[in-house]
Amino acid sequence: MAKSEFDIDGYIETYGYSNTYVKSFLSEAGNNPVICRVCSYGGDFMMALNIKDQFALKGNVTVDISGYAASAATLIGLGAATTRISNTSFYLIHKVMCWVNSWGYMNEDQLTEVINHLEKIKDENEKMTLVAAKAYSEKSGKSVVDILNLMKEEKWLTADEAKEWGFVDEVYNTTGKLNIARISEKLNRLGLPVLPGSSSTVMTDSNETDTIVAKILSGLNCILPSKSTSDQLPLENINPDDQSIKKPQNKIEMKTFTQVNTILSVSSLESADGKGVYLNETQLQQLEDAIVANHTNIANLQQHETAYNDAVTRLDALHPDIAKADGLEAKVNKLQEKLSAKPAVAPSETNVDKSERKTDGANWDVLNALPHMQEDF
Numbered sequence: 001m002a003k004s005e006f007d008i009d010g011y012i013e014t015y016g017y018s019n020t021y022v023k024s025f026l027s028e029a030g031n032n033p034v035i036c037r038v039c040s041y042g043g044d045f046m047m048a049l050n051i052k053d054q055f056a057l058k059g060n061v062t063v064d065i066s067g068y069a070a071s072a073a074t075l076i077g078l079g080a081a082t083t084r085i086s087n088t089s090f091y092l093i094h095k096v097m098c099w100v101n102s103w104g105y106m107n108e109d110q111l112t113e114v115i116n117h118l119e120k121i122k123d124e125n126e127k128m129t130l131v132a133a134k135a136y137s138e139k140s141g142k143s144v145v146d147i148l149n150l151m152k153e154e155k156w157l158t159a160d161e162a163k164e165w166g167f168v169d170e171v172y173n174t175t176g177k178l179n180i181a182r183i184s185e186k187l188n189r190l191g192l193p194v195l196p197g198s199s200s201t202v203m204t205d206s207n208e209t210d211t212i213v214a215k216i217l218s219g220l221n222c223i224l225p226s227k228s229t230s231d232q233l234p235l236e237n238i239n240p241d242d243q244s245i246k247k248p249q250n251k252i253e254m255k256t257f258t259q260v261n262t263i264l265s266v267s268s269l270e271s272a273d274g275k276g277v278y279l280n281e282t283q284l285q286q287l288e289d290a291i292v293a294n295h296t297n298i299a300n301l302q303q304h305e306t307a308y309n310d311a312v313t314r315l316d317a318l319h320p321d322i323a324k325a326d327g328l329e330a331k332v333n334k335l336q337e338k339l340s341a342k343p344a345v346a347p348s349e350t351n352v353d354k355s356e357r358k359t360d361g362a363n364w365d366v367l368n369a370l371p372h373m374q375e376d377f
Contacts, residue, residue, distance in 0.1 A: 004029035012043025019050040033060045042071025052079035084170045091162035094154040096128040140166025263290045
């Protein structure tokens with residue numbers, strides 16, 4: 001029986017290797033077995049899930065990973081009847097990421113809107129990460145907790161490690177001629193260095209092959225998520241129609257955002273296009289915590305301001321001269337001045353047992369008869 005073969009060797013998106021692109025190949029294949037060769041760093045999360053489901057419904061699909069499968073690209077292999085990986089390839093899964101762009105001066109209402117928006121994004125990411133983790137768990141037989149811990153590490157797995165985890169069914173040895181020209185062309189599209197011997201189509205020396213693998217891995221480290229940078233690649237939940245969100249080619253140092261850099265503990269933010277950056281879950285949490293703390297500080301200041309105004313109002317009600325004084329300190333001084341200028345009055349004798357009354361030695365009849373004691377306070 002004839003086999004139908006096609007490649008997914010780039011970004012999974014609407015205008016690239018989309019679910020529609022895959023659907024057309026599966027439709028052409030009819031009942032024939034299908035081989036999908038994968039070498040991709042990922043792409044749109046939802047689209048990758050749909051491709052996975054298409055493979056599962058097709059039934060007789062084999063996914064061959066050669067070079068690397070990262071992020072959303074690993075999801076599509078979960079729906080295949082058989083997933084294979086070459087012994088020189090690498091495999092990476094991580095938590096779902098999305099584009100976030102919320103900068104600028106904001107008042108408390110705007111900050112609340114941003115916080116609510118970020119909380120919504122976080123909830124959506126958590127849901128999608130859990131869906132992905134369950135899919136990996138079903139394929140591998142590992143627990144969802146183990147899968148989530150691995151996703152959090154964001155580390156490359158070798159072919160053998162990917163098989164040990166159960167993400168692939170078979171590791172195969174690369175044999176025969178190595179098409180350097182084709183591999184070099186793919187890597188050059190990613191902005192990676194030209195491979196040695198790219199003008200030749202044959203390379204059989206194992207040392208040279210190891211050198212190629214090392215260069216591939218070194219190049220990939222420049223474009224894949226890292227805890228020390230803010231340029232992050234998917235699994236992504238992004239707008240596939242937004243053509244400005246692409247794989248970083250040449251990193252551009254962004255305008256200095258002093259407060260944001262301080263919160264994220266970085267010296268600067270880097271971008272692929274100078275318009276925005278990718279943030280991972282930890283960085284999003286740092287921003288959210290800072291925004292919540294700022295909102296709390298504003299609320300505390302408002303409470304202090306209310307208490308201050310209330311104190312001033314009560315002082316002003318005591319005497320017109322106090323009301324005329326400018327500032328809290330001046331009002332308090334005026335109150336002290338008024339109190340010190342007038343001696344104390346005798347306590348009321350109402351309901352006081354005369355046998356229990358005590359004298360303080362002052363002649364209150366004489367004192368109260370003085371002219372200044374007749375003035376209204």
